[in-house]
Amino acid sequence: MSGVQLSRVTKDFGPVRVIHGVDLQVRQGEFCVFVGPSGCGKSTLLRMIAGLEETSAGQIMIENQDVTDADPADRGVAMVFQTYALYPHMTVAQNMGFGLKMNGHPKAQIATKVAEAARILKLDPLLDRKPANLSGGQRQRVAIGRAIVRGPKVFLFDEPLSNLDAELRVEMRAEIARLHRELGATMIYVTHDQVEAMTMADKIVVLRSGRIEQVGSPMDLYDDPDNRFVAGFIGSPAMNFVAGRVQGGQVVTPAFDAPLDRHGPTLTEGRAVEIGLRPDALTLTPHGPFRVDLAENLGGTTFAHLRAPTGEKLVVQTTQRLDPAGGGSVGVTFDAADAFFFDADTGQRLR
Numbered sequence: 001m002s003g004v005q006l007s008r009v010t011k012d013f014g015p016v017r018v019i020h021g022v023d024l025q026v027r028q029g030e031f032c033v034f035v036g037p038s039g040c041g042k043s044t045l046l047r048m049i050a051g052l053e054e055t056s057a058g059q060i061m062i063e064n065q066d067v068t069d070a071d072p073a074d075r076g077v078a079m080v081f082q083t084y085a086l087y088p089h090m091t092v093a094q095n096m097g098f099g100l101k102m103n104g105h106p107k108a109q110i111a112t113k114v115a116e117a118a119r120i121l122k123l124d125p126l127l128d129r130k131p132a133n134l135s136g137g138q139r140q141r142v143a144i145g146r147a148i149v150r151g152p153k154v155f156l157f158d159e160p161l162s163n164l165d166a167e168l169r170v171e172m173r174a175e176i177a178r179l180h181r182e183l184g185a186t187m188i189y190v191t192h193d194q195v196e197a198m199t200m201a202d203k204i205v206v207l208r209s210g211r212i213e214q215v216g217s218p219m220d221l222y223d224d225p226d227n228r229f230v231a232g233f234i235g236s237p238a239m240n241f242v243a244g245r246v247q248g249g250q251v252v253t254p255a256f257d258a259p260l261d262r263h264g265p266t267l268t269e270g271r272a273v274e275i276g277l278r279p280d281a282l283t284l285t286p287h288g289p290f291r292v293d294l295a296e297n298l299g300g301t302t303f304a305h306l307r308a309p310t311g312e313k314l315v316v317q318t319t320q321r322l323d324p325a326g327g328g329s330v331g332v333t334f335d336a337a338d339a340f341f342f343d344a345d346t347g348q349r350l351r
Contacts, residue, residue: 002063003028003186004049004154009058011044011210018044019210021058026188026203028063031180034190035197036207036233042190043158045207049188050079050156063153078147079156082163084139086131093118093127096145110149117148120182121175137168141175148183157189161196173200195236198222206230228347231276231340237303237315240277243344246270251341255308260336266350267341273350276340279303279317288331290314295322306332 004026011019019041026032034042047053049060051072060068067075086095096117097110118124121141131139140160147155157176161169177200180187191197197204198218206213206221206229214226218234225231231239244253244260246267251260253275260275267273284304293313294305304316305326316332341350 003030004032004188005059005061006045006049007059007061009045009048009060010056011041011048011053012056017056017210019048019056022210022212024205024212024215026186028186029184030202031177031187031189031200032203032205033197033201034188034205034207035192035194036213038192039209040207041210042192042207044210046079046156046158046188046190049075049154050077051075052079076153077156078150078152078154079158080140080143080147080160082159084131084143086139086142088131091128091130092123092134092142092145095131095142096149099146100149113149113151114145117145120148120179121145135168136164137172140164140172144176144179148179153186155185155187157187159190159192161191161193169196176200194234198234198236204234206233225340226349228274228276228342228349231342231349235278237279237317239340240279240282240314241274241342242277242308242310242312242314244273244275244341246273251275251339254310255312255314256332260339272344274342274344274347276342277314277334278338279315281334281338282314282316283333284316284318284320285331285333288329290330290332292322292326292328292330294326295324297321297324304330306330 006022006024009019009022010017022045034045036042044053048055051070055068059066062075093114097114100110118127121144123141123145126138161172164172173196201218203215204218204221205215208229214221214230221230221234242253242255244251246269251273289309290306292304293307296303302318302320302322304318304322306314306316308314343350
């Protein structure tokens with residue numbers, strides 16, 4: 001199958017294994033995002049696909065070709081890094097075409113490819129400028145243009161927006177998503193920002209400690225997480241968790257008065273569980289035992305930071321406007337059908 005396929009891929013640094021037998025299929029034309037906390041192995045895995053890190057074991061296939069031991073230049077990939085790495089003495093056009101020039105491509109062909117990449121990225125008016133006269137977003141577009149002119153089989157992005165301010169990050173997210181639609185190319189994108197992952201990806205790969213926790217579309221991971229880690233990582237604000245226990249065929253949690261009706265073979269009597277509740281699944285009521293610690297009023301939405309009588313913290317997404325300094329007490333209600341249940345010891349989802 002075309003695209004990128006990883007089979008039992010591992011990476012060792014001396015006696016330390018950092019990537020543990022990863023199996024993954026990225027289909028041709030897919031926008032796949034590797035996401036996870038710092039140190040989870042996402043950039044290492046990307047660099048292995050690029051050939052910048054050796055593969056200790058396993059196989060990497062790109063467009064049905066085994067590239068496990070191939071040089072980076074022979075893999076048909078182009079990589080865009082966090083730093084722009086532009087030559088300061090060259091113009092935008094020269095930076096974009098430099099790789100082709102070094103490989104001996106004719107000047108006319110280079111000019112055609114640079115012009116097409118500039119059109120796609122809306123860099124036409126900037127071709128004669130040098131990097132010092134560009135904004136951060138423009139420099140990153142030049143770095144992406146340098147990748148486009150190579151006509152790679154696969155684009156690899158390693159946290160390309162990390163150095164940009166918040167407004168530019170939003171703008172560049174839209175630019176890269178549009179670029180993917182226009183080119184129809186296979187793209188693998190690394191980020192620690194799950195908002196980037198949710199808004200850009202066809203497929204998200206959630207990594208932790210060098211292992212894949214779950215693979216799926218953004219809404220699949222949001223609506224149907226396999227474990228507590230994925231449930232807590234995907235979604236902003238993060239999912240709330242409160243302790244509970246199965247008693248009499250129901251789940252009882254000290255944070256809430258009413259028990260939850262939830263039956264099934266995995267919810268055996270006396271089992272300790274964690275109950276996961278999305279902030280947008282909770283509703284505030286005027287009176288109750290939850291103390292308001294802080295309210296983030298964002299205009300149309302407010303994030304209310306609450307503390308339960310048990311000391312557990314909750315975030316509620318609401319349209320109500322509350323005192324930013326907090327204070328006072330409220331109640332919280334929710335539909336039991338919106339609750340997720342996880343084993344308190346293993347973190348695995350109880351279905």
